[in-house]
Amino acid sequence: MGETLFLAHRVPFPPDRGDKIRSHHLLRALVKRGPVHVGTFGETKTDLAQKSALAALARTHALIERKKPLALAGAEAVLKRKPVSLTAFDDAAMHRYVAKTLGNHRIETIFVFSGQMAQYVPDSFTGRVIVDLCDVDSAKFEAYADAGRRVWLNRREGRLLAREEERIAARADRVLLISGHEVELFTSRLVDPGAATCLALGNGIDAQIFDPQTVARQQDLDEGEDPQLVFTGQMDYAPNVAAAQWLIDNVMPDLRRVYSRARLHVVGRAPVPALTRRHGENGVRVWGEVPDVRPFLKSADLVVAPLLIARGVQNKVLEAMAMARPVVLTPGAATGIEARDGCHFAIAPAEGAAMLARITGLLGDPPRAEAMGQAARKFVIDEMSWESVERALSEILACAGAPHDAP
Template identity: 60%
Template sequence: MGGVLFLAHRVPFPPDRGDRIRSHHLLKALARLGPVHVGCFGDGDAAAERALAELAASHCVAPRTKPLPLAGAEAVLTGKPVSLTAFHSRRLAAWVRETIARERIDAIVVFSGQMGQYVPDEFAGRVVIDLCDVDSAKFESYAAAGERPWLNAREARLLAREEERLGQRADATILISEAEAALYRSRLTTPGKVNVQVIGNGIDAAFFDPSASALHPVIAQQPRPHFTFTGQMDYRPNEQAALWVIEALLPRLRARFPQAMFHVVGRNPTRALMAHHGMPGVHVWGEVPDVRPFIAAADAVLAPLLIARGVQNKVLEAMAMARPVVLTSEAATGIAATDGAQWLVCPPDHEAMAARIAGLLADREAADAIGAAARRFVLDFHGWGAMLAPLEGLIGKTAEGQRHAA
């Protein structure tokens, strides 16, 4: 019985941020099909590496020590995207080749486009690439918004080439939603040569269960309403969304609800966000051991993302916790919920969103009904088991680890 080589740009433990949640569940699904050998990058988290060692047949965790300026210089000299040079490691490349030579590897599963560079050209087994979303389009959005336009336009152009190369190399290329798959196909020069598949994000609804978590005790003692935003807060789209709430939306909400509080919850808040901490109505919590009490205490969870790729775990988590979610159409991508029934979708207009939130708070019974419907929706359509069921067919294995007949 052969094994699977799983390559990820971060250690898939702990599952506490969007990409690591998906890679974590991918790895667990693969491990149920047979032995998995894992190559990834890490930051020296010993507990995460121990957890990886318990699940993987073998593993290599390369340190992320390359400074970004050095990765940028390498990118310019080699004509590659910075995203690739930043994740290039001779140690990891050697380990991949040694593992393929030593073990019987039937398939390579690549999580995120940065790791496709490690798939040897001569590898004859199946290759599955999980791009998740179209990174090149994200950099195009940054350039269009005036953020380092030359650098981001270059990154977008070169990443688009790499995304097409990977699609042509792989037996299957996975995107996280039908919208991302359509976007990816639209950017290919030869779409007929790429087998595009969709595997959405799931949610651990047993963990994100409102009955399993109390309200945050500090927030519960304060006057309502409370609004929560969760995420990795040094990720530019999250920072941008949180700042938009603080600077544009919150003043409109506090004009209607003078004691309204906005809670920013997530690791590594930027200097711009921390500058607002302690201002009227703003609490920046930073990293917390458990986001559930903050979600449970919210009258509404906000996700007004202006730039978003793929499926937002923060939205699924809030829905599983039976909280009404107010979000932009960008944050709604890939989740087939209905506006007004399982969430509220608004344009990124502070007056319109404030009015929609005011209407939500005016009818608590209706707000609770939206939250209950949201939880039912994720239970029915976004369990990880259902989401990852196609994986075994894509890598050519059954649940017993046997190869499918060709």
């Protein structure tokens, strides 16, 4: 495939959250095909300590600290009439790295991971451009506004991101999205859908790492007398926060009328104050960041994922399924996972009584819950391995054709 410039908004190491897991595996797949140069950002000390990991894979790399305050990014965005999420990742050092790499190396393909990084593809570049948007960010911000969150700001962000997505669709040789549903949504929002070539490239799961046979149990959950429910995720991410709060308000009070000592364990880094304040309420325990989420999944009687706003494939769901746990989730959280309701997981609408019914139905029938967990693990092994994603990516790259002339 020649040499590739891989641009990612977050450093793909360590692969410990949804977007970094996907970019990590895509980067490894590209390295197998030829030399790769990597331009990416880091925000935390852990991120910025990944230079050696990048150096082990990349021919050259730039790991740039992203430290522009959100308030400054917002002010710049207003002045420039750009989306805040693009302005936050607009960095002169990254522009210099891209220009230097294109000038010094025979770059045939620029692979962009996440829409924030498409701004770094020069108009003059005549090679192949592949953009992995994962999901439709403009629709996500519109959903935030519809839910009453920062309505003016989110409406503005959705509108301007839709304009950027239109530009990306026309500029890229291929636009990748995480599911067929996201492809349909993306193309339906384009003024000129014929200008875009959009394809679905799903997520995978490493079922050897997420294997209940190789993981110890979490003793704190084993000590519970009644059912132990687990919800995992990055707990400063708005959809996860909303889902956890919804569970606390709409499910746990009624569940504890059936099982008086039922517990909900909220597991994930950086919980916002709105969640930490709920610790101890209606059997809720907010853990924050833990060294390893797998023992919590293994020891859960049930894993719940009642996402009210969901885009793309949820890694938290795949991880729980790989750990052979029964999962109760909303339709949005099941998007892009071609599993069967009632066999591989249990889908319920975001309505308290309906969700409670699916939860208590499984809790009251342990053999059925166990069978669902085993079927879930078999499904992800057979259908959603990273090896299958890598094969699909190879086919996409092979069919992308020769580089085109830049517009």
